Amino acid sequence: MKITDVTLTLFAWDDIPATTYGGHSARSAGSSDLGLLTITTDQGIKGHAFLGSAMNPASTDGPGLIRHLKPMLMGRDPLDRERLNQDLWRRVRASTVRCIGACDVALWDIAGKVANQPVHRLLGTYRDRIPAYASSAVLSSPQAYAAEAQQYKAGGWAAYKIHPPTRWREDIKVCEAVRQAVGDDYTIMLDSTWSYAFPEALRVGKAVEEMGFHWYEDPLHDQDLYGYVKLKQLLKIPILATEYPITGLEGYAPWIVERATDYLRGDIAVKGGITTLMKTAHLAEAFRMTYEIHHGGNSHNNFAQLHVAMAIRNTEFFEVLLPSGAQKYGLNPDIDPDKDGFVYAPTGPGIGAPIDFELIKRKTVTVLR
Numbered sequence: 515m516k517i518t519d520v521t522l523t524l525f526a527w528d529d530i531p532a533t534t535y536g537g538h539s540a541r542s543a544g545s546s547d548l549g550l551l552t553i554t555t556d557q558g559i560k561g562h563a564f565l566g567s568a569m570n571p572a573s574t575d576g577p578g579l580i581r582h583l584k585p586m587l588m589g590r591d592p593l594d595r596e597r598l599n600q601d602l603w604r605r606v607r608a609s610t611v612r613c614i615g616a617c618d619v620a621l622w623d624i625a626g627k628v629a630n631q632p633v634h635r636l637l638g639t640y641r642d643r644i645p646a647y648a649s650s651a652v653l654s655s656p657q658a659y660a661a662e663a664q665q666y667k668a669g670g671w672a673a674y675k676i677h678p679p680t681r682w683r684e685d686i687k688v689c690e691a692v693r694q695a696v697g698d699d700y701t702i703m704l705d706s707t708w709s710y711a712f713p714e715a716l717r718v719g720k721a722v723e724e725m726g727f728h729w730y731e732d733p734l735h736d737q738d739l740y741g742y743v744k745l746k747q748l749l750k751i752p753i754l755a756t757e758y759p760i761t762g763l764e765g766y767a768p769w770i771v772e773r774a775t776d777y778l779r780g781d782i783a784v785k786g787g788i789t790t791l792m793k794t795a796h797l798a799e800a801f802r803m804t805y806e807i808h809h810g811g812n813s814h815n816n817f818a819q820l821h822v823a824m825a826i827r828n829t830e831f832f833e834v835l836l837p838s839g840a841q842k843y844g845l846n847p848d849i850d851p852d853k854d855g856f857v858y859a860p861t862g863p864g865i866g867a868p869i870d871f872e873l874i875k876r877k878t879v880t881v882l883r
Contacts, residue, residue, distance in 0.1 A: 515628070517592050519554040520584040522565065522576045525844075525877040530568045533651045533840040536707030537680035542568035542840050548812055549576050549882075550844075550874055553620040555592055559627050561620035562869060564814035565612060567783070568840045573879075575610045580882045582608040583617055592624045599789045603762060611760045611786045612811075618787025619818045619865065626864030633818070633866075634859055637792060637825035642859045644823050645672030646832045646851040649705070649809065651840070652677055656684075656691035662836075663692045663702065670855040672831060673701035673728065680709035686721045693725045705731035708758070712741050716748060723751040729777060729806075732757060742774035752776040757808050760784045763793050770801055781808035782815045788822060795826040804828050809835040813845040817860065817867035820849070824859040832857050846870040 524547050532543040549565035549572030565579070566572030582605050590598060598621060602614045626633040648666040653659050663674040676692060678685035685706065692702055704722050706715070715733035722730055729752045734741045736758040746753050755775040756766060762785060769775050778798045780791055791807065798805040805828050810816045823829055834851070835841045842848045845868050851857050860866040 515559075515591055515593060516556045517553055517587050517590050518556050519552075520580070520587055521552050522572065522579060522882040523550040523552070523874060524548070524573055524576060524879045524882065525550065525874045526879055527568065527843050527877075529839070531837055531839045533568070533837060535651055535677040536705075537709045538707050547571045547573050547879060548844055549573075549616075550869070551579070551616045551620050553587065553592065553617070553624065555624065559624055561592065561622070561624035561627070562814070562865070562867075563616040563619035563623065563818070564812045564844060565616040567811035570612070570811070575613050576882050578609040579613040579616070583613055587617065592621050593628065595621050595625065595789065599787070603786065611762070612783045615782040615785070615787040615790075615815070618789050619782060619815070622788050622818070623864040626866070630863045632821065632860050632862060633788070633864060634821040634824040637788075637821060639824055639859065640827050641824055643856040644829070644832045645855050646834050646857050647671060647673035647675055647701070647703070649675040649833050649835045650677050651836055652679055656688045659688050660691040660695035664695050667696050667700050670853050671851060672855045673703065675703040675705055675731075675833070677705050677707060680706060682710055682714040682718050685718055689722050689725055689727070698726060701728045703728045703731060706733045708732050708734065708736050710734060712744065715741070715745055719745065719749045719751060723749055727751060729754045731755070731779075739768060739772055739774050742769075743772055746774060746776065754779055754806060756780065758784060762786050762790050763797070766794055766797060770797070770803070777804045777806055779806050779808055781810045782818055783811040784808070788818060791819070791822045792825070795822065795828060799826070799828045804830060806830065807833065809833045809841070813842050813848050814865070814867050814869070816849055817845065818865050820857065820860055821865065844870055844873065846873070
Protein backbone atom coordinates (compact mmCIF):
# COMPACT_ATOMS: atom_id res chain seq x y z
CA MET A 515 0.00 0.00 0.00
CA LYS A 516 1.31 3.47 -0.89
CA ILE A 517 0.25 7.04 -0.15
CA THR A 518 -0.80 8.71 -3.40
CA ASP A 519 -2.12 12.10 -2.23
CA VAL A 520 -2.24 14.48 0.74
CA THR A 521 -4.69 17.39 0.74
CA LEU A 522 -5.96 19.90 3.28
CA THR A 523 -9.46 21.31 2.79
CA LEU A 524 -9.82 24.59 4.67
CA PHE A 525 -13.39 25.27 5.82
CA ALA A 526 -14.84 28.27 7.61
CA TRP A 527 -15.96 28.28 11.24
CA ASP A 528 -18.21 31.26 11.95
CA ASP A 529 -20.13 32.63 14.95
CA ILE A 530 -17.57 31.60 17.56
CA PRO A 531 -18.53 33.16 20.92
CA ALA A 532 -16.00 35.38 22.69
CA THR A 533 -14.03 32.99 24.89
CA THR A 534 -10.82 32.97 26.89
CA TYR A 535 -9.29 30.54 29.39
CA GLY A 536 -6.94 32.82 31.30
CA GLY A 537 -4.38 35.57 31.16
CA HIS A 538 -1.92 33.66 28.98
CA SER A 539 -4.36 31.99 26.61
CA ALA A 540 -5.54 33.42 23.31
CA ARG A 541 -9.04 34.83 22.92
CA SER A 542 -11.36 33.33 20.33
CA ALA A 543 -14.26 35.23 18.84
CA GLY A 544 -15.99 35.62 15.49
CA SER A 545 -14.47 33.30 12.92
CA SER A 546 -11.65 30.85 12.29
CA ASP A 547 -11.04 27.95 9.95
CA LEU A 548 -10.32 24.26 10.32
CA GLY A 549 -8.60 21.95 7.89
CA LEU A 550 -9.77 18.49 6.86
CA LEU A 551 -6.58 16.54 6.23
CA THR A 552 -7.02 13.65 3.80
CA ILE A 553 -4.27 11.09 3.17
CA THR A 554 -5.23 8.86 0.24
CA THR A 555 -3.75 5.46 -0.63
CA ASP A 556 -3.48 3.50 -3.86
CA GLN A 557 -6.11 1.11 -2.47
CA GLY A 558 -8.67 3.90 -2.17
CA ILE A 559 -8.50 4.01 1.64
CA LYS A 560 -8.51 7.55 3.06
CA GLY A 561 -7.32 8.68 6.46
CA HIS A 562 -8.75 11.86 7.93
CA ALA A 563 -7.84 14.34 10.64
CA PHE A 564 -8.65 17.94 11.55
CA LEU A 565 -6.09 20.71 11.81
CA GLY A 566 -6.71 23.97 13.65
CA SER A 567 -8.99 25.32 16.37
CA ALA A 568 -11.10 28.34 17.20
CA MET A 569 -7.94 30.09 18.40
CA ASN A 570 -5.43 28.76 15.85
CA PRO A 571 -6.76 28.70 12.28
CA ALA A 572 -5.64 25.82 10.07
CA SER A 573 -4.71 28.38 7.41
CA THR A 574 -1.77 29.36 9.64
CA ASP A 575 -0.17 25.91 9.76
CA GLY A 576 -1.63 24.29 6.65
CA PRO A 577 0.75 25.61 3.97
CA GLY A 578 3.72 24.25 5.91
CA LEU A 579 2.12 20.82 6.12
CA ILE A 580 1.68 20.67 2.37
CA ARG A 581 5.07 22.14 1.59
CA HIS A 582 7.21 20.20 4.06
CA LEU A 583 5.35 17.08 5.24
CA LYS A 584 3.45 16.01 2.11
CA PRO A 585 6.61 15.31 0.06
CA MET A 586 7.94 13.07 2.82
CA LEU A 587 4.67 11.08 2.97
CA MET A 588 4.11 10.59 -0.75
CA GLY A 589 4.84 7.08 -2.01
CA ARG A 590 5.34 5.68 1.51
CA ASP A 591 3.50 2.78 3.15
CA PRO A 592 0.97 4.36 5.58
CA LEU A 593 1.18 1.34 7.86
CA ASP A 594 4.83 2.13 8.65
CA ARG A 595 3.54 4.50 11.30
CA GLU A 596 6.55 4.49 13.62
CA ARG A 597 9.00 5.06 10.77
CA LEU A 598 6.81 7.82 9.38
CA ASN A 599 6.39 9.35 12.84
CA GLN A 600 10.15 9.53 13.30
CA ASP A 601 10.50 11.19 9.88
CA LEU A 602 7.71 13.66 10.62
CA TRP A 603 9.47 14.76 13.82
CA ARG A 604 12.68 15.35 11.88
CA ARG A 605 10.77 18.07 10.00
CA VAL A 606 9.34 19.81 13.08
CA ARG A 607 11.43 22.94 12.54
CA ALA A 608 10.03 23.33 9.04
CA SER A 609 6.43 22.56 9.99
CA THR A 610 4.65 22.49 13.40
CA VAL A 611 3.82 19.94 16.07
CA ARG A 612 0.13 20.51 15.28
CA CYS A 613 0.75 19.40 11.68
CA ILE A 614 2.66 16.34 12.84
CA GLY A 615 -0.26 15.45 15.12
CA ALA A 616 -2.78 15.73 12.29
CA CYS A 617 -0.70 13.52 9.99
CA ASP A 618 -0.26 10.94 12.74
CA VAL A 619 -4.03 10.80 13.40
CA ALA A 620 -4.78 10.34 9.69
CA LEU A 621 -2.26 7.49 9.49
CA TRP A 622 -3.88 5.76 12.47
CA ASP A 623 -7.26 6.24 10.77
CA ILE A 624 -5.95 4.37 7.73
CA ALA A 625 -4.57 1.58 9.90
CA GLY A 626 -7.90 1.07 11.63
CA LYS A 627 -9.76 1.04 8.34
CA VAL A 628 -7.34 -1.53 6.88
CA ALA A 629 -7.88 -3.75 9.93
CA ASN A 630 -11.62 -2.94 10.03
CA GLN A 631 -11.21 -2.17 13.74
CA PRO A 632 -11.46 0.94 15.93
CA VAL A 633 -8.05 2.43 16.63
CA HIS A 634 -8.30 1.66 20.35
CA ARG A 635 -8.36 -2.05 19.42
CA LEU A 636 -5.03 -1.61 17.64
CA LEU A 637 -3.64 0.27 20.63
CA GLY A 638 -4.94 -2.38 23.03
CA THR A 639 -8.32 -1.68 24.62
CA TYR A 640 -8.36 -1.28 28.41
CA ARG A 641 -11.90 0.07 28.98
CA ASP A 642 -15.09 0.90 27.10
CA ARG A 643 -16.07 4.14 28.87
CA ILE A 644 -14.57 6.96 30.91
CA PRO A 645 -16.11 9.71 33.09
CA ALA A 646 -16.17 13.23 31.63
CA TYR A 647 -15.59 16.55 33.36
CA ALA A 648 -16.74 20.01 32.36
CA SER A 649 -13.90 22.51 31.93
CA SER A 650 -14.95 26.15 32.24
CA ALA A 651 -13.99 29.22 30.28
CA VAL A 652 -13.24 32.42 32.21
CA LEU A 653 -16.60 33.62 33.54
CA SER A 654 -17.82 36.97 34.80
CA SER A 655 -18.05 36.38 38.56
CA PRO A 656 -17.68 33.78 41.33
CA GLN A 657 -21.45 33.38 41.22
CA ALA A 658 -21.34 32.50 37.51
CA TYR A 659 -18.80 29.76 38.17
CA ALA A 660 -20.83 28.43 41.08
CA ALA A 661 -24.02 28.28 39.00
CA GLU A 662 -22.25 26.51 36.12
CA ALA A 663 -20.65 23.97 38.45
CA GLN A 664 -24.03 23.21 40.04
CA GLN A 665 -25.51 22.73 36.56
CA TYR A 666 -22.95 20.12 35.55
CA LYS A 667 -23.09 18.36 38.89
CA ALA A 668 -26.87 18.09 38.54
CA GLY A 669 -26.38 16.77 35.00
CA GLY A 670 -24.38 13.82 36.26
CA TRP A 671 -20.94 14.96 35.13
CA ALA A 672 -18.04 13.47 37.08
CA ALA A 673 -16.24 16.72 37.88
CA TYR A 674 -15.86 20.41 37.13
CA LYS A 675 -12.63 22.30 36.39
CA ILE A 676 -12.18 26.03 36.88
CA HIS A 677 -10.28 28.30 34.49
CA PRO A 678 -10.18 31.38 36.74
CA PRO A 679 -9.63 35.07 35.88
CA THR A 680 -5.92 34.49 36.78
CA ARG A 681 -5.77 37.22 39.39
CA TRP A 682 -4.87 35.22 42.46
CA ARG A 683 -7.11 36.87 45.05
CA GLU A 684 -10.13 36.67 42.75
CA ASP A 685 -9.21 33.10 41.86
CA ILE A 686 -9.41 32.01 45.49
CA LYS A 687 -12.85 33.63 45.78
CA VAL A 688 -14.01 31.74 42.68
CA CYS A 689 -12.76 28.47 44.14
CA GLU A 690 -14.50 29.15 47.45
CA ALA A 691 -17.78 29.93 45.69
CA VAL A 692 -17.66 26.75 43.62
CA ARG A 693 -16.78 24.53 46.57
CA GLN A 694 -19.62 25.99 48.60
CA ALA A 695 -22.04 25.53 45.72
CA VAL A 696 -21.27 21.88 44.93
CA GLY A 697 -20.47 20.63 48.43
CA ASP A 698 -17.48 18.78 49.79
CA ASP A 699 -18.18 15.49 48.01
CA TYR A 700 -17.94 16.70 44.40
CA THR A 701 -14.69 16.59 42.43
CA ILE A 702 -13.36 19.98 41.35
CA MET A 703 -10.01 21.10 39.91
CA LEU A 704 -8.21 24.39 39.25
CA ASP A 705 -6.31 25.21 36.04
CA SER A 706 -4.51 28.54 36.43
CA THR A 707 -2.96 28.53 32.91
CA TRP A 708 0.65 29.44 33.83
CA SER A 709 -0.42 32.74 35.40
CA TYR A 710 1.25 33.09 38.80
CA ALA A 711 4.59 34.05 40.21
CA PHE A 712 5.81 31.57 42.81
CA PRO A 713 4.46 33.34 45.95
CA GLU A 714 1.02 33.64 44.36
CA ALA A 715 1.08 30.03 43.19
CA LEU A 716 1.87 28.90 46.72
CA ARG A 717 -0.93 30.98 48.26
CA VAL A 718 -3.52 29.70 45.79
CA GLY A 719 -2.21 26.16 46.11
CA LYS A 720 -2.56 26.23 49.91
CA ALA A 721 -6.11 27.56 49.55
CA VAL A 722 -7.34 24.92 47.09
CA GLU A 723 -5.54 22.23 49.07
CA GLU A 724 -7.57 23.17 52.13
CA MET A 725 -10.75 23.12 50.00
CA GLY A 726 -10.06 19.55 48.90
CA PHE A 727 -9.50 20.19 45.20
CA HIS A 728 -8.59 17.13 43.14
CA TRP A 729 -5.59 18.67 41.35
CA TYR A 730 -3.84 22.01 40.82
CA GLU A 731 -2.96 22.55 37.17
CA ASP A 732 -0.35 24.78 35.52
CA PRO A 733 0.06 27.50 38.16
CA LEU A 734 3.57 28.55 37.02
CA HIS A 735 5.23 29.35 33.71
CA ASP A 736 5.26 26.24 31.55
CA GLN A 737 9.08 25.94 31.66
CA ASP A 738 9.65 26.93 35.30
CA LEU A 739 10.97 23.53 36.30
CA TYR A 740 12.78 24.90 39.36
CA GLY A 741 9.62 26.63 40.60
CA TYR A 742 7.54 23.49 40.16
CA VAL A 743 10.06 21.44 42.15
CA LYS A 744 9.81 23.91 45.05
CA LEU A 745 6.01 24.11 44.80
CA LYS A 746 5.58 20.34 44.81
CA GLN A 747 7.71 20.11 47.95
CA LEU A 748 5.47 22.58 49.78
CA LEU A 749 2.03 21.32 48.72
CA LYS A 750 0.17 18.09 49.29
CA ILE A 751 -2.42 18.62 46.53
CA PRO A 752 -1.39 16.83 43.30
CA ILE A 753 0.19 19.18 40.76
CA LEU A 754 -0.54 18.66 37.07
CA ALA A 755 1.90 20.18 34.57
CA THR A 756 3.48 19.51 31.12
CA GLU A 757 0.50 20.50 28.93
CA TYR A 758 2.94 23.00 27.44
CA PRO A 759 5.51 23.71 26.08
CA ILE A 760 4.73 22.32 22.63
CA THR A 761 7.08 19.35 22.42
CA GLY A 762 7.30 15.60 21.96
CA LEU A 763 8.27 12.63 24.10
CA GLU A 764 11.67 13.95 25.19
CA GLY A 765 10.12 17.04 26.77
CA TYR A 766 8.68 14.97 29.62
CA ALA A 767 11.96 13.51 30.84
CA PRO A 768 13.21 16.40 33.04
CA TRP A 769 9.82 16.72 34.74
CA ILE A 770 10.00 13.10 35.83
CA VAL A 771 13.70 13.10 36.71
CA GLU A 772 13.38 16.27 38.80
CA ARG A 773 10.07 15.16 40.37
CA ALA A 774 8.53 18.48 39.37
CA THR A 775 4.92 17.30 38.90
CA ASP A 776 2.59 14.59 40.16
CA TYR A 777 0.62 14.14 36.92
CA LEU A 778 1.67 14.42 33.27
CA ARG A 779 -0.45 16.04 30.58
CA GLY A 780 -0.76 16.14 26.80
CA ASP A 781 -2.98 16.22 23.71
CA ILE A 782 -2.77 15.47 20.02
CA ALA A 783 -2.30 19.08 18.89
CA VAL A 784 0.52 20.16 21.21
CA LYS A 785 2.35 16.83 21.60
CA GLY A 786 2.21 15.47 18.05
CA GLY A 787 -0.49 12.85 17.70
CA ILE A 788 -1.72 9.52 19.01
CA THR A 789 1.74 7.98 18.79
CA THR A 790 3.28 10.51 21.17
CA LEU A 791 0.35 10.30 23.59
CA MET A 792 0.67 6.53 23.84
CA LYS A 793 4.42 6.69 24.40
CA THR A 794 4.14 9.35 27.10
CA ALA A 795 1.22 7.62 28.82
CA HIS A 796 3.27 4.44 29.10
CA LEU A 797 6.28 6.46 30.26
CA ALA A 798 4.10 7.91 33.02
CA GLU A 799 2.79 4.45 33.90
CA ALA A 800 6.33 3.21 34.48
CA PHE A 801 6.64 5.82 37.26
CA ARG A 802 3.13 5.15 38.63
CA MET A 803 2.02 8.56 37.38
CA THR A 804 -1.35 9.59 36.02
CA TYR A 805 -1.42 10.87 32.43
CA GLU A 806 -4.37 13.20 31.94
CA ILE A 807 -5.37 13.91 28.34
CA HIS A 808 -5.99 17.56 27.59
CA HIS A 809 -8.73 18.84 25.30
CA GLY A 810 -7.58 18.33 21.71
CA GLY A 811 -8.37 21.76 20.25
CA ASN A 812 -11.00 20.53 17.81
CA SER A 813 -13.78 17.95 17.65
CA HIS A 814 -11.93 15.36 15.58
CA ASN A 815 -8.87 15.49 17.84
CA ASN A 816 -11.12 14.88 20.82
CA PHE A 817 -12.67 11.89 19.07
CA ALA A 818 -9.19 10.55 18.30
CA GLN A 819 -8.17 11.06 21.92
CA LEU A 820 -11.08 8.91 23.05
CA HIS A 821 -9.21 5.98 21.53
CA VAL A 822 -6.15 6.80 23.64
CA ALA A 823 -8.25 7.13 26.78
CA MET A 824 -9.77 3.71 26.11
CA ALA A 825 -6.33 2.12 25.66
CA ILE A 826 -4.48 3.31 28.79
CA ARG A 827 -5.04 2.53 32.45
CA ASN A 828 -3.47 5.62 34.00
CA THR A 829 -5.97 8.33 33.10
CA GLU A 830 -9.00 9.36 35.13
CA PHE A 831 -11.17 11.63 32.99
CA PHE A 832 -12.16 12.91 29.57
CA GLU A 833 -12.07 16.71 29.34
CA VAL A 834 -14.95 18.60 27.71
CA LEU A 835 -13.94 22.23 27.27
CA LEU A 836 -16.69 24.86 27.45
CA PRO A 837 -18.50 26.51 25.78
CA SER A 838 -19.55 24.16 22.98
CA GLY A 839 -19.76 27.00 20.45
CA ALA A 840 -16.01 27.62 20.76
CA GLN A 841 -14.96 23.96 20.79
CA LYS A 842 -17.35 21.71 18.85
CA TYR A 843 -17.47 21.92 15.06
CA GLY A 844 -17.29 19.60 12.09
CA LEU A 845 -18.74 16.40 13.55
CA ASN A 846 -22.38 15.33 13.57
CA PRO A 847 -23.05 14.22 16.23
CA ASP A 848 -20.26 15.38 18.50
CA ILE A 849 -19.22 13.75 21.78
CA ASP A 850 -21.69 14.22 24.64
CA PRO A 851 -21.61 12.47 28.02
CA ASP A 852 -24.62 10.35 28.93
CA LYS A 853 -26.86 10.95 31.95
CA ASP A 854 -24.32 9.21 34.18
CA GLY A 855 -21.47 11.41 32.99
CA PHE A 856 -19.65 8.88 30.79
CA VAL A 857 -18.33 8.97 27.24
CA TYR A 858 -17.85 5.72 25.37
CA ALA A 859 -15.36 3.91 23.17
CA PRO A 860 -15.84 4.54 19.43
CA THR A 861 -17.03 1.47 17.55
CA GLY A 862 -16.43 2.27 13.87
CA PRO A 863 -13.26 1.32 11.96
CA GLY A 864 -10.34 3.73 12.19
CA ILE A 865 -10.95 6.88 14.20
CA GLY A 866 -14.65 6.44 13.35
CA ALA A 867 -15.54 10.11 13.85
CA PRO A 868 -18.85 11.17 12.25
CA ILE A 869 -17.33 13.88 10.06
CA ASP A 870 -19.94 16.29 8.68
CA PHE A 871 -18.78 16.24 5.06
CA GLU A 872 -21.84 18.21 3.94
CA LEU A 873 -20.99 21.07 6.29
CA ILE A 874 -17.37 20.99 5.13
CA LYS A 875 -18.49 21.11 1.50
CA ARG A 876 -20.71 24.14 2.18
CA LYS A 877 -18.00 25.95 4.15
CA THR A 878 -14.97 25.12 2.01
CA VAL A 879 -12.67 28.09 1.48
CA THR A 880 -9.91 26.40 -0.52
CA VAL A 881 -8.10 23.09 -0.91
CA LEU A 882 -4.33 23.02 -0.35
CA ARG A 883 -2.61 20.42 -2.52
